[in-house]
Amino acid sequence: MNSPLPFKRHIAIPILLGLGTGFATNHVSARIAFDHGAGLLTAILFRSGTSLVCLTLLLLWQRHSLRFERKLWPWQLTLGLLVALQSFCIFSAVARIPVGIALLVANTFPILLALLNWAVSGKRPTKASAIIMGMILFGLIWVLDAPMWFQNSEQLTSTWFLGLLFAFGAATCFAFILWISENRLANLYGPVRSFYTIGIVFFSMLGLSFTGALEGGTAVPVDATGWLALIAVGFFYSCAFIGLFVLTPRLNLSQNAPALNIEPVASLILAWILLEQSLNGRQLFGSALVVTGIIALALVHRSKRS
Incomplete structure (x- = not known):
């Protein structure tokens, strides 16, 4: 069959x-x-459940087998649990701090992935990559408005600090997710890998909801706006997640992947329009540095693979 x-x-x-x-x-x-x-687990269950139904229908339509080598199961299970943890972390961050800042911090995963590859394979980041990573970290200092912390320590509340920790946790999880996907599950058919991954996310979060460990985690929205937003969570995530895997063979990601880094920029704009979450001039300057650095890092890695 031709590609x-x-x-x-x-x-x-x-x-x-x-x-x-x-x-x-x-x-x-x-x-x-x-x-x-809406509760945190409610949102994760809603979007993973919606994606799981859509992926099931897609695989039934493609009539593709769900079987794969038994030796890959530990890695697939680890991948699913990491995605569940990453979902928990990013939603926890979004619930506590401005969405744009949470995603900018979470999108520093390329730095962590480069360090992980260095630790595992011994391949040190190039000088150009190191300079770009330094630029990203410098930009983050301004995104987080760190200089203001020294002028007004009350700004760094426990909620803000916890939100940043969750965002960094999401970045760490995603770095490991990409490493496993690229180095241990690369030969597994994308939609099949996604099906099992999302299934593990859904059932692990469902199991967590029964424990009652997260107070209010399964609360439902109190009004129509909340329900519409929850539906939007499932719809946009499913469309983006499944669309990416279905169209990947035709998108030439080795050349075009940096375009996906529109996510933090779009989140800043949407949060400003819909949530009235605005950033000051210093934070916008830092945001520009971070996004530029992320794109530059992707381009450097792309040129190394060429």
């Missing part, structure tokens, strides 16, 4: 920008749902 022809770049780039915006919309919608009474 599908890749889209031309002027088609692939808008598709990737749309997918990245879909992920951003999912997170902004989650914050709205939280503000209107």
